[in-house]
Amino acid sequence: MEKPNKSYIDSLCRGDKAFEDRLLTVIRTEFPSEKKVYYDALEIKDYKEIAEAVHKLKHKISILGLEKGYELAAEYENNILDKDFTLSQSFEEILDSMTEYLKTI
Amino acid sequence: MKCIIIDDEATARLIISKYCSDMKGLNVLEEFSNAIDAMKYLNQHTVDLIFLDIHMPGFNGIDFIQTIKNPPNVILTTSDPNFAIEAFEYECIVDYLIKPINEERFIKAINKASNKVSVAQKKADTSKKESTEDVLYVNIDRRLIKIDMPSIYLVEAKGDYIMIKTESKNYIVHSTLKKIEEKLPDHTFLKVHRSYVINISKIIDIEDNCVLIKKDIIPVSRSNRPILMKRLNLL
Numbered sequence: 001m002e003k004p005n006k007s008y009i010d011s012l013c014r015g016d017k018a019f020e021d022r023l024l025t026v027i028r029t030e031f032p033s034e035k036k037v038y039y040d041a042l043e044i045k046d047y048k049e050i051a052e053a054v055h056k057l058k059h060k061i062s063i064l065g066l067e068k069g070y071e072l073a074a075e076y077e078n079n080i081l082d083k084d085f086t087l088s089q090s091f092e093e094i095l096d097s098m099t100e101y102l103k104t105i
Numbered sequence: 106m107k108c109i110i111i112d113d114e115a116t117a118r119l120i121i122s123k124y125c126s127d128m129k130g131l132n133v134l135e136e137f138s139n140a141i142d143a144m145k146y147l148n149q150h151t152v153d154l155i156f157l158d159i160h161m162p163g164f165n166g167i168d169f170i171q172t173i174k175n176p177p178n179v180i181l182t183t184s185d186p187n188f189a190i191e192a193f194e195y196e197c198i199v200d201y202l203i204k205p206i207n208e209e210r211f212i213k214a215i216n217k218a219s220n221k222v223s224v225a226q227k228k229a230d231t232s233k234k235e236s237t238e239d240v241l242y243v244n245i246d247r248r249l250i251k252i253d254m255p256s257i258y259l260v261e262a263k264g265d266y267i268m269i270k271t272e273s274k275n276y277i278v279h280s281t282l283k284k285i286e287e288k289l290p291d292h293t294f295l296k297v298h299r300s301y302v303i304n305i306s307k308i309i310d311i312e313d314n315c316v317l318i319k320k321d322i323i324p325v326s327r328s329n330r331p332i333l334m335k336r337l338n339l340l
Contacts, residue, residue: 056114
């Protein structure tokens with residue numbers, strides 16, 4: 001399975017440690033709340049809200065260098081409005097791997 | 106360029122703001138997490154460029170563009186490449202950036218915006234200059250009266266005075282034909298006789314040594330006739 005990485009963050013920060021810390025702080029704050037919006041919407045089966053939550057999470061997925069994960073999320077987002085949740089488990093595994101990765105950096 | 110960033114995602118705002126701070130000539134005035142607050146800001150401030158996220162809850166980027174009067178240049182930011190086609194339906198949209206934004210693409214978009222801003226600036230400068238150049242103020246009864254030069258069709262010498270005839274009104278001014286001739290643009294006005302300066306674009310016809318302008322028949326002196334003929338677009 002594809003692993004999250006810092007390649008995009010490194011190219012953006014170019015050694016600016018202060019900015020990197022600031023960016024990671026914002027991501028660490030924002031990501032859990034975006035995840036919560038997703039799971040909450042999933043619970044009440046608000047399809048529009050679920051799709052929007054996935055859409056927003058796509059940016060974080062790409063920031064953490066998950067190119068295949070991004071493609072999967074994009075496909076999942078499109079499927080949600082057709083009430084197709086076959087990709088939900090793979091998508092949630094991506095979220096889990098990101099959660100774990102953010103604890104390590 | 107003065108810019109603002111509108112994105113409901115703090116991470117996206119921070120990344121765009123970082124790219125802006127790395128570029129010369131870009132000044133981020135404000136950041137907004139929603140379009141409504143940005144609209145309030147734009148009612149009181151002028152900006153050259155907006156980084157606008159399309160996908161925002163409630164009031165999205167496209168709603169925003171459709172709502173504001175005279176939108177400034179906009180660079181759309183989106184995680185959805187499918188919006189690219191819709192993006193160029195609006196004249197104000199200079200470019201769109203797919204998230205995560207990379208530096209090379211960001212610079213390209215800024216260059217596009219910067220070119221558009223400088224072209225608009227040049228246009229504004231030219232029209233400002235033209236509007237000043239097209240106007241003549243004359244002193245009549247201690248009042249300075251503004252006359253639109255393109256509306257003048259004839260100036261006639263009358264002793265110590267000149268009569269300026271325009272489309273709507275005639276003015277008698279204490280001046281000389283020589284003085285007003287210096288103020289009128291060469292490419293439009295020509296002295297055809299020692300007592301007359303005419304607006305060439307207003308000529309109706311020319312017969313022998315006379316021109317018809319409006320209802321006035323104006324004599325053309327023998328020495329000025331060749332110059333007049335040269336200035337006409339003859340078939």
